[in-house]
Amino acid sequence: MTIKDVAQHSGYAVGTVSRVLNGHPDVSEEARSRILAVVEELGFKPNSNARHLKQRGGNGFCILVKGTHNMLFMSIVEEMQSLIKRAGRSASVYYLNEDDNEVELGIQVYHEQKPLGILFLGGNQDNFKDRFTRIACPCVLVTARADMLGFSNLSSVSTDDVEGAKQAMGALLDAGHRKVGIIGSDSGEITANTGSISRLRLLGCQKASEKRGLTFYPQQAVASRYSMEGGYQAALILLDRYPDMTAIFAISDVMAIGALRAIHDRGLRVPEDLSLIGYDGIEQVDYCVPRLSTIRQDVEQLARRGVDILLKQIDGAQAVHEIVSVAFIQGESVRTIRA
Amino acid sequence: MTIKDVAQHSGYAVGTVSRVLNGHPDVSEEARSRILAVVEELGFKPNSNARHLKQRGGNGFCILVKGTHNMLFMSIVEEMQSLIKRAGRSASVYYLNEDDNEVELGIQVYHEQKPLGILFLGGNQDNFKDRFTRIACPCVLVTARADMLGFSNLSSVSTDDVEGAKQAMGALLDAGHRKVGIIGSDSGEITANTGSISRLRLLGCQKASEKRGLTFYPQQAVASRYSMEGGYQAALILLDRYPDMTAIFAISDVMAIGALRAIHDRGLRVPEDLSLIGYDGIEQVDYCVPRLSTIRQDVEQLARRGVDILLKQIDGAQAVHEIVSVAFIQGESVRTIRA
C-alpha cells in the first residue's frame, strides 16, 4: 500500500497525491476530495521513512534522560511531553544510566532520528565539551548550565544550585546546627567554574557557612550516587565519622530518603536526634515520616522554559541560558537547637 | 556525508561499504578495515531513514508505558532497555497517562516508526479489544493478560495477580486480622473474566478469605488512583469508614506509601495500631519506616520474558501468554494479633 496505489485508484499522478497529503494549496478541490476519499477507503498511511528521507529529518523531539530512577526528571519528562504534544509535535524519550555519556547517545539519536531538537535532562559538562559539536540540531540542556560552554545551538535552563544549597544549608545553620554532614555526589574541588551540580551545591554550603562567619570543611561531605541506596550508605559513613553531627544535608531527595532510613536503623530519630534536609522537591518527600524539608526545583517552569526555548531555537532564535528560581520547602525534618 | 563519500574516500563502491556497515561476511578483511577506518575518520553515520526505506520498516522497538509515575514500570523499562541493547537493537520509550488510550498511541507509533515490535507496559483490555487490529507488528503486553483477547500478534507476560493478592491477603488473615480494608483502583464487579488488574487482585482477596472460611465484602475496598496521593486519600476514607479495621492491603506500593502517611496523620502507628501491606515490590518500600511488606513482581523476569518473546515473535514465532510468579516479601509493617 503506497502512494502509487492511491494514485492509481484516484486516477491522479503520485505527485498530486503527495501534494494533497501534505496540504499544499495548489491542488484543485476536486482532486483533493477525490484523493482524500481514496486514502480513506484504502486506509493508506504514508511511509515516514520515505518521507523523511526526502525531507531530511524527522519532525519530532527527543528527550534524553540521564538517570533512570530520577523522580525529578520523570516529572519534568511528563510535563514536557504534554507541552510538546500541545505544540503539535511528538517526542520520544531515551533513558541512560547516570554514568553513561548522554552526548554519545545524543549523537546516535541525532543521526538516527534526525529530530527537530533534543532536550537533555541532566548532563555532564565534560561530555558536552568533548563531543557536542557533532550534534547540529537545536538542543536544550535542562537542570544543568551550559552558558560557559558556548555552543551556538545549545541553550540551557537550570536552577540556581548555589543559591538553593545556600538556602538549605542556611536553614540548618540558622536552626543552630554547627556540625552538619553533607551527602554529595562528587568529592572534587569546590568551584563555580565547573558544571558539576554536586560541586555547585557544595559551593552553596560553603557560602552559607562563610556568610555566618563559620568555616566550611569539604571533608564534611561524603560522595554518593543519586539513589536511595547511595544515600543510605553515605549516611552510615557520616554517622560513623561524625558522632557529634546534628544535621545532614543531602543534595538530592532520594539520597535523603535513604539517609532517613539509615538514621532510623542506627536507632536515631529525625528530627529529634538528627535534622535532615533534601533537595529537589519530589512528590515523595511529602509522604515521608517525618515529611522532609527540601529545596524545591520548579518542575513546571523547567519543563515549560525548556520546551519553549527549544521551539524558538528551531524557529531560528539564538541559544539562551536561563535560570529558574528555587524555593525552600518547610517539612518536619529540621529541629531548632539551642547553642 | 553519505555512504557515497565513504566509498569515494576508501576507493570502494557504495555496495561494498554498505556490506561492511551491515556486517556481511562476504567482504575481504582488507576492504573491511580500510572502510571502517574511513568511517571512523569521517565520523560517518548511516541515515536510518534511507536504510529503513529499503528494509521496509524501522529496526527498533517501541515501549509504551502507561502511567508516568509508575516506579515498577520505570524499573521494567530500564531492564528492557539494556536487554534490547544487548540484542543489538534500539528502543524508544513513550509515556502516556494512566487514563489515556495506549492502543491509540500504539497505532500512531506503529505508522510513524514502523517498529519491529511494540512492548506495552500496562494496558486496558477494552482498548485492545476495540482497536488493536490496526497494529500489525508483533506486540507484547507486559503486566497484564492478553490470552483471552486472541490476537495472533499479541503475546503477554503477566504476573499472577490473583495469586499475589491471595498471598498478601492471606498473610494478613493468618496474622489474625479480620477487619481488613483494601485500597483498590476499581470498584467494578469482581470476576476473573476481566483483565482489570484491580479486579483480579480483589478476586485474590476474596479467595484468600473464602479459603479460610471467612466472608469477603467488596465494600471493604475503596477505589484509588495508582499514586501516593490516591493511597493517602483512600486510606483516610477507610479509616473513617471502618474504625475497627486492623489492617490495610493496598494493591500497589505507591498507594501503600500514601496510606502510611495517612495513618500517621491520624495519630496511628504501623504496625502497632494498624498493619499495612503493599504490592509490586518497588525499591522504595525498603526505605520506608517501617519497611513495607509487599508482594514482589519479578521485574527482571517480566522484562526478560517480554523482550524474549517479542524477539521470537519477530522471528516468526506464535504469540504466547506467560505468567511470572510473585513472591511475598516480609517487611516490618504487619503485626500478628491474637484472636
Added chain:
DNA sequence: CTGAAAGCGCTTACAG
C-alpha cells in the same frame, strides 16, 4: 492545477 521525472541515501540481487 497537474504530470513526468529526478533524486533522497541506502540495500541487495545479479554478474563477474
Added chain:
DNA sequence: CTGAAAGCGCTTACAG
C-alpha cells in the same frame, strides 16, 4: 570478493 544498477516510497523543482 566486488562493482554497477535497480529500486525502496516519497517529495519537489520543472514544464506545461
